[in-house]
Amino acid sequence: MTINTMDIVGRISYHCDILFRVIDINEQGGKKIAVLFGEDIRLVADAPCEDLIVINQAHRMKLEQEYRSLEEQSFQLFRQDLALLREKQEYEVTDGYSKTLNYFQIPGRVLHLDGDPSYLKKCLSVYEKIGIPVTGIHCNEKEMPMKIGQLIDHYRPDILVVTGHDAYSKAKGKKSDINAYRHSREFVQTVREARKKIPHLDQLVIFAGACQSHFESLIHAGANFASSPSRVNIHALDPVYIVAKVSLTPFMERINLWDILRNTLTGEKGLGGIETRGVLRTGMPFNDEDLNES
Incomplete structure (x- = not known):
């Protein structure tokens, strides 16, 4: 079977457990080697074309349905969390519902840099559903x-996402060696450059990393949240759930790390971070007449 770019394939040696897109095909040592991007998992991999099989429509739909089901479960749990968070905020602003106050809220602005345009599109769709102000850049x-x-200067975000594809290669070195990773070095350098602009951890909240990324280096570089503590794969939408919780948590409250990780699809093996404040700000009064006139 001939393998072509943009085919959706599985790796025979891995029992086709992950769906990949073929991005490029190179010849190395007389063998055709495909560059693969995960369809739902932020993983980049190389594989001999002879180890690949084009996934038929039935099997593809089955795997996609499983991922969509997991995404929906995670999204519903996240929405429940947000409903409780908003109820708590309303209780506090209205002094235990004893006052009728018109107030408004300003969620944190997100700048999302993504190495994959397909993932970026998926993430922007979820940001929109939740109501997070975001600028997405491939x-x-x-x-x-x-x-x-330059992007920080232009967009002045409250939250920065630096993600895309990554992978650890045992053949290139130990897990402690950042040179053994596909793009961890670039993610680390990006976080460092961002911290030169805004050093304070609560003035710019940063999520950085992708599948199997060098978690420790990203945190030491200045990220508040990163992947991947156990060098496992993370889902394409995991960064969204983390930064959305930060965006909608009041700036006077500390983010509970377990609360922020439990509704991601990957959990604490794939994601971690440090104590961080929310960035939501509440103001008043809210003028309904001005809103209706605009």
Whole structure:
């Protein structure tokens, strides 16, 4: 069977457990080697074309349905969390519902840099459903360190997401060696450049990393949240759930790390972080007449 770019394939040696898109095909040592991007998992991999099989429609739909079901479960749990959070905020603003007050809220603005345009589109759709103000930019991982300073100056975000594809290769070194990772070095450099602009951890909240990324280096570089503590794969939407919780948590409250991880699809093996404040701000009064006139 001939393998072509943009085919949806599985790796025979891994029992076709993950759906991949074929991004490129190169010849190495007389063998055709495909560059693969995960369809739902933020993983990049190389594989011999002879180890690949084009996934038929029935099997593809089955795997996609499983992922959609997990996404929906995670999203519903996240919405329940947000409903409780908003109820608590209303209780506090209205002094235990004893006062009728017109107030407004300003969620944290997100700048989301993604190495994969397909993932970026999925993430922007979820941000929109939740009501998070976001600017999404597709940017090759290797270009992120050079572009991040200018982007921060232009968009002035409260929250920065630096993600895309990554992978650990045992053949390139130990897990402690950042050179053994596909794009962890670029993610780390991007976080460092961002921290040169805004050093304070609560003035710019940063999520960085993708599948199997070098978690410790990202945290030490200045990320508030990162992947992947156990070097496991993370889901394409995991960064969204983390930064959305930060965006909608009041700036006087500390983020509970377990609360922020439990509704992600990957959990604490794939994601971690440090104590961080929310960035939501509440104001008043809210003028309904001005809203109706605009």
